[in-house]
């Protein structure tokens with residue numbers, strides 16, 4: 769059982785790199801540096817609204833209904849507008865600040881390094897990510913992850929995003945992997961799990977927040993350390 773797989777494909781954001789906490793720390797800095805306390809009662813109010821707006825825009829981005837350039841500043845423009853701040857220029861400046869500082873954050877999900885140390889001895893490890901090309905390498909380098917991975921597949925380079933089958937097929941051809949000797953690990957039931965299922969690749973749903981769902985998944989974990997027993 770343990771040697772069924774030769775290749776492990778990881779998602780990056782919210783699977784290894786602690787997107788939510790890293791993002792929060794930059795958003796707190798934005799609240800202070802852009803003096804948003806003049807308009808918004810607390811940093812948490814700002815962060816909660818931003819996350820809601822960003823999530824909605826990301827879904828549109830994933831389906832190619834919003835461009836990357838629009839996403840970058842509109843998520844802040846919509847957030848500021850919610851608090852009656854009409855300032856496009858500030859939204860653009862905050863968007864730039866965010867994209868410059870967030871990839872330099874280095875917090876990883878618990879047990880990321882222990883698990884990668886263990887897995888890298890027995891498997892070839894790869895990344896498939898929908899994140900922006902110019903920030904994903906900074907995240908991987910700054911957080912010490914880059915050396916663990918053989919192939920890094922970026923949706924922007926491939927031209928389609930997960931869950932499109934072509935990005936997984938591209939990952940197979942670049943790594944020399946096949947669906948039957950590979951497994952995908954990710955936190956997103958649609959992009960990662962449904963995407964893997966479409967190319968008949970086994971999958972592990974990393975359900976860190978223990979969200980209830982009714983989707984069929986190959987395996988499910990709540991902590992990366994569980995991989996030490998599974999793989």
Ligand SMILES: [Mg+2]
Pocket residue numbers: 779780781782783954955956
């Ligand atoms: Mg993810």
